[in-house]
Amino acid sequence: MKRHIYLAMKPLAEAREIFLKRFAGEKGNIGRDEIAIEQALGRVLAEPVFARFSTPSYHAAAMDGVAVRAEQTFGVSERNPRILKIGAEALWVNTGQALPEGFNAVIMVEKLHQLNEESLEIRAPAFPWQHIRKVGEDIVATQLLLPQNHLIRPYDVGAMITAGIYRVKVWQRPRVAIIPSGSELVRHQDLKDQPAAKGRIIEYNSYILAGLVKECLAEPIVYDIVPDIAKEIRKALAKAVDSDAHLILINAGSSAGSKDYTADIIQEMGEVLVHGVAMMPGKPTILGVIKNKPVAGNPGYTVSATLSFQQFVRPLLFQMQGLKAPQEQSIRVRPSHNIPSKLGMEEFLRVNIGRVSGRYVATPLPRAAGSITTLTRAEGILRIPADSEGVTAEEEVAVELLVAEEDLQNTLTVIGSHDITLDILADEIRRQSHNIRISSGNVGSLGGILAIRNGLCHMAGTHLLDPESGEYNVLYIKKYLQGKKVQLFHLVLREQGLMVPKGNPKAVQGVRDLAGKGLLFVNRQAGSGTRVLFDDQIKRLGIEPGSIKGYDQEEFTHMAVAVDVLSHAADCGMGIYAAARALDLDFIPVAQEQYDLIIPVPLLDQEPIRLVLAAIRSQTFRERVKALGGYDPSRSGEFWMEIG
């Protein structure tokens, strides 16, 4: 079985330079369009624009008032006023009106005293050409108005029209042929209302890539899905190369997997410039050329495809239009913890960014290159250079923003145990106060308390039972947040229980059944509220952990436990009702627990925090939470205790 090996993997910067240089200058090969000025907004000038007419094209009044002959006003003063005859010595003019022939100054309406219909009085002289916009004051015919390779903005359209430019030569918008390839891909339009069959994947990268192409001021042309058959790939590439597209993007089929013919086919039809880039995700990128047209083979995983596009295709599309790709805004952040990274690979970590107590903290999202939500949820990209083994929580590093920096000022970072009502809250606050965002990270209840201690978040969600007292959270806060003043607010009361497959095939009745009945259990990690609750439950029932099969098998989220149950990796697991409902599992209630939000006292008077607390107390939030099932919002938003 033949498999590619990236013998010649290139550093990112070198790969990009090879690609861009190959199509620099005239070889960029984009034609010019001559278009009407009405269509010119957002296009790029392919030649300089020189003014044809001057502006103003005649001497014009710059103020509302009267036109006068300056000579007739000389010698006038407060003590020596002069009366002018309206219609002969003084003519009414409005701003922008042509100066009447023989007149050479304007006196503002505020500076004159109209005596009657026929005459007015002035008390100061006018100097020649005062309050007059002279011919060509703004634009002189023949002057350079805009240079070549200038991106046309609204003002520029106005300037060109007033200077008599009604048609302009602009660069064509680069056309990008996007070829989705992969036998596993299925069009969502063909699915009706069902998920894709097992082994099939809904094709959606082409939509993302088409959107990114548009952001480069270019035009996407999306081709039909091509199966993993060399002949078909060859045919699709040939069609795209012979079309009027300026650049061809073939998605997937570029890894070293067995069905990946793309690199060979490009080499056969033209030339592979780069195969394999020392970046992660995005390693299997192919950059090539066929008949002088750039061809990029993007990896199949969404995040890889996106990052590869942004690093190679985006700068080339701007270059083709005589522009430089705009830089993403960059800010300095502290990582929330040490992040190791592979030496020799430039890594692109998607991160959440919070601004807590005046500094930015970046928390990495999962590394999975197939996870689209690491892009939708990310606020930034943290790049770890190839020559680095990672970054530490002590160093400040640069992050490229995916959102506006101002949005971060109004983003509340909620770290800790995750609950679906936090998503409802995120939506509700966005509905009620448009500019506030909630960014949430899931590290378990104890992780949330530690995040508060380290100043990494504005709020932490926690549901840690003290088995002695039956009280929630207080014990743990006192233990881990010594010297820190915080307040506790109720978010929700919620049902915890056992999740079992639909129909409960093994007839599980409760926690008692877990001991010695051969049921395979899946547990939550130590430090999670659910684990504490479960341990308390079995202790009360006198069950030894060792007697529960699978007690050592740990997952980090309710949803992961639910997935294990759904896929028969376990017979049951403990979690919240919402998780069971999401995957259509059965649910056996075990206990109602208290889920609270911890907020450091110094943050309490911040506007976004106050608005979020108000949102939690709002009728709509309570109703939406209640509708989920498994929640009791009767005490939502209640202040409960100050500690520290």
Next chain:
Amino acid sequence: MKRHIYLAMKPLAEAREIFLKRFAGEKGNIGRDEIAIEQALGRVLAEPVFARFSTPSYHAAAMDGVAVRAEQTFGVSERNPRILKIGAEALWVNTGQALPEGFNAVIMVEKLHQLNEESLEIRAPAFPWQHIRKVGEDIVATQLLLPQNHLIRPYDVGAMITAGIYRVKVWQRPRVAIIPSGSELVRHQDLKDQPAAKGRIIEYNSYILAGLVKECLAEPIVYDIVPDIAKEIRKALAKAVDSDAHLILINAGSSAGSKDYTADIIQEMGEVLVHGVAMMPGKPTILGVIKNKPVAGNPGYTVSATLSFQQFVRPLLFQMQGLKAPQEQSIRVRPSHNIPSKLGMEEFLRVNIGRVSGRYVATPLPRAAGSITTLTRAEGILRIPADSEGVTAEEEVAVELLVAEEDLQNTLTVIGSHDITLDILADEIRRQSHNIRISSGNVGSLGGILAIRNGLCHMAGTHLLDPESGEYNVLYIKKYLQGKKVQLFHLVLREQGLMVPKGNPKAVQGVRDLAGKGLLFVNRQAGSGTRVLFDDQIKRLGIEPGSIKGYDQEEFTHMAVAVDVLSHAADCGMGIYAAARALDLDFIPVAQEQYDLIIPVPLLDQEPIRLVLAAIRSQTFRERVKALGGYDPSRSGEFWMEIG
């Protein structure tokens, strides 16, 4: 004659709050569209989106390799390898493929040794679920995918498709009716190839406003020009209010001029909320409401109309869509000199910004509200608050950028005497090196030398004759730049001469004719190279300044002199050939002079400076300069002298 007075002029922030609050919340009145996901890019969600399907929707291989049963690999090590049968114990899988039933781990292709078609060897155990993307690992059905009021990006489209969301409810794009008003306005389409007749103005504000509307993710609908007739204005407003537009923008007709009925008509049809804002330009802004629809009356001057739009209409359009208008990026700059401003008015100064020796310097452009080029040429807006009498060159102030900050890194600031070949150079460098911009300011030759002294520019253009030696520039540099090391490079040699009306009606032969013949002359300001040259010319001829009529009448540019000649404000003036040619004047050559660029030595090794010098020496630049007439580029780019 009735004239409005802004009795109730409001501070900017207050005016905006009145306007925005009036249409906050449900009163914003924008409907929802249900659209296909294919159309969703760039739209704003009108409701939260919850996932319908999980992703992955089945357990999938996360790597290329083989699927195995983890149990069958336990105990394997380097010293204790195991052979697996392909097809039974190990099944080839590619990334993304479904995990075969009964298998629970994937071993990467790099970690196995294929022995033959039937068998392979492994040397490490696989743990359960390794290299597998579990059901719902990325997205779980029912989870909140995106909140309400979220602007849909390319990634979001992908996430929604994979989660089974094929239609979304989004806010309608606000539709904005734009009504240009003014009897003086004429459509450029009706002009054929002629400038507008005297007293008529080409209507172009509607194009600028339409472009700005699009930048607010809204849809402009431009109405026909309405003359300054109350009945017609009333009719147009009524039509717009009764149309499906969400906001009505009436341009011009809002000052206190005699024909400005707009405010009265809005009050008559609805309610004027604000008339007159303490901002400059933009004072005569009207904000009102008719039948619950917002109506904005923008002043007629281009800059006023634009600024008024950005301050009032833009935030409202974003608010209508559940968004906050993005803030313009802001940087800290030093003004190039003290700038006084009127107390009680918030002033918006358009400024050029240069980054010289590591600090940003802002040089104000002309204040004229009618000057569209102050917008096209500006790099930023410097706002001087209402409670300030101005800013001094000693203080650092904030400037809102109109270009990307990175562009400023590659902008060369050229201050001094302006010459049209600098425009050619600006275009040429843009053509040759896409990302370099030239920003030029005209302060005369001596002003340029002082700008070098004060570190305000990268280069200064100067043509100051030393009458004693006949040498250019050196004397002045030695005098004013003591202790500063600079180099001098030739830009061009150029013709100076007398500009006279077409046909030379007064038969001017040369400078000699200016004395005692009753010719009205227009002079240039002291400190300009042209003035020095002229003074030298008359001295050689033994002409007393006092004998030249108009010697004291000074203009600041070649073009201003040319305009005076064109409009018979003077019979002749001294200037360069290009100025005469631009306004189709006759030109009587007087002398060839040397126009040089001064560059501080420490800046010489900067990449943009080197590229500009190379561009000056390029064949295309020389050819373009030669084609202008009146220039000799034979020594362009030549290094001439180092001083200091």
